[in-house]
Amino acid sequence: MSVVKDNRDRVHRVLVLTLGLNLVVLSIKLVVGYITGSLSLLADALHSITDSANNVLGLVTNHLATPQPDREHPYGHQKFDAIGALGIAAFLGMACFEIFTSAVERILTPGGKEVQVSPSELWLLLVVLGINIFVAFYERKVGQRLGSSILVADAKHTMSDVWVTILVIAGLIAVWQGRVWHLPQLQWLDVVLAFPVALLVFKSGYEVIGENLPWLVDRMAVAPEAIHAVAMSVPGIINCHDIASRGVVGRQVFIEMHVIVDAPDVATAHKITEEVEARLEARFAPVRVLIHIEPPEYKSDRLTYDAASGQET
Structure with a gap:
C-alpha cells in the first residue's frame, strides 16, 4: 500500500494568502461599485464574497481532510476535500441566482441611479484584475502539484472571477465613454453584461461538481x-x-x-x-x-x- 502525502500545511498557507488577497479585491469592488452605482460591479463583488467564503470553507475542510487512515476512517478522510469543493459549487450557484435576479429587477424597474465612473476607478479595477489573475494561476499551479481538489476548485472559481471582472471593466469603459460621447444608451451595457456574468459563474460551478462528484459516489476510477x-x-x-x-x-x-x-x-x-x-x-x-x-x-x-x-x- 502506498503512503499518501499529507500536504495540508502547504494547502493551508496558500488558502490564508488567497483569503487576504480576496478580501482586498472584495473591498475595492464594493467601494467602487457603491460609488459608481454599477449593478454589474456590485454583482461581481457578490461573486468575490463567495471567493472569500470559499477560502474559509477550504481552511475548514483542509483541516479535516487528512489522507491517513484511522480506526473510524480506515480509508482516510479525503472525501472532506471533495465535500468542500462541492460547497464551492453551491456558493457559485447562489451567486449566479443573485446576479440574474438583480439584472432582471433593474430591467423591470428602469430609471434608477445612473452609473458614473471615472478613469481612476477604472484603474483600481485593473489592479483588482491583476490580483485575481495572480490568485487563479497560483492556486491552480500549487493545487495540481499537491493534488488538492479544494485549491484546484477554488482556482477555477477565481478564474471565472477574472472573466467576470474583464466583462465588467469593458462595460464600465463603454459607460464612461458613453458619457463623453453623449450616448446614454450605453448605460444599458451595465445591466446587459450582468447576464453573461451569471452564465460564467454557473459554468464554473457545474465543472466543479463534475470533477468531484465521482469521488463521492465511488464511480469507477480505472477501467x-x-x-x-x-x-x-x-x-x-x-x-x-x-x-x-x-x-x-x-x-x-x-x-x-x-x-x-x-x-x-x-x-x-x-x-x-x-x-x-x-x-x-x-x-x-x-x-x-x-x-x-x-x-x-x-x-x-x-x-x-x-x-x-x-x-x-
Whole structure:
C-alpha cells in the first residue's frame, strides 16, 4: 500500500494568502461599485464574497481532510476535500441566482441611479484584475502539484472571477465613454453584461461538481480492462477477475481483484501479488490494492460487475 502525502500545511498557507488577497479585491469592488452605482460591479463583488467564503470553507475542510487512515476512517478522510469543493459549487450557484435576479429587477424597474465612473476607478479595477489573475494561476499551479481538489476548485472559481471582472471593466469603459460621447444608451451595457456574468459563474460551478462528484459516489476510477492487463503481465498470474476500483487517479485509488496464481506455497503467492501491487502503483499511484487469492477451480472470465444485466462480465 502506498503512503499518501499529507500536504495540508502547504494547502493551508496558500488558502490564508488567497483569503487576504480576496478580501482586498472584495473591498475595492464594493467601494467602487457603491460609488459608481454599477449593478454589474456590485454583482461581481457578490461573486468575490463567495471567493472569500470559499477560502474559509477550504481552511475548514483542509483541516479535516487528512489522507491517513484511522480506526473510524480506515480509508482516510479525503472525501472532506471533495465535500468542500462541492460547497464551492453551491456558493457559485447562489451567486449566479443573485446576479440574474438583480439584472432582471433593474430591467423591470428602469430609471434608477445612473452609473458614473471615472478613469481612476477604472484603474483600481485593473489592479483588482491583476490580483485575481495572480490568485487563479497560483492556486491552480500549487493545487495540481499537491493534488488538492479544494485549491484546484477554488482556482477555477477565481478564474471565472477574472472573466467576470474583464466583462465588467469593458462595460464600465463603454459607460464612461458613453458619457463623453453623449450616448446614454450605453448605460444599458451595465445591466446587459450582468447576464453573461451569471452564465460564467454557473459554468464554473457545474465543472466543479463534475470533477468531484465521482469521488463521492465511488464511480469507477480505472477501467477494469487496464487493471486486468497490468495484473496479467506479472509472471505467475493465471487468472484475474471480479475487478473493482474507486477514487480518483492522481488523488487516491482503491482497487480490488480476485486472482489465481501459479505458486507452490503462500510465500511465493505473496511475492507474486506484491509485484502486481507494485506495477499498479507505478501506473496509477497513489493506490491501495486488495487482492483475493483463490484456488484454480475459481477461475473465471467475469472481469467486473455489469450494472445493465446485474451480472459480472
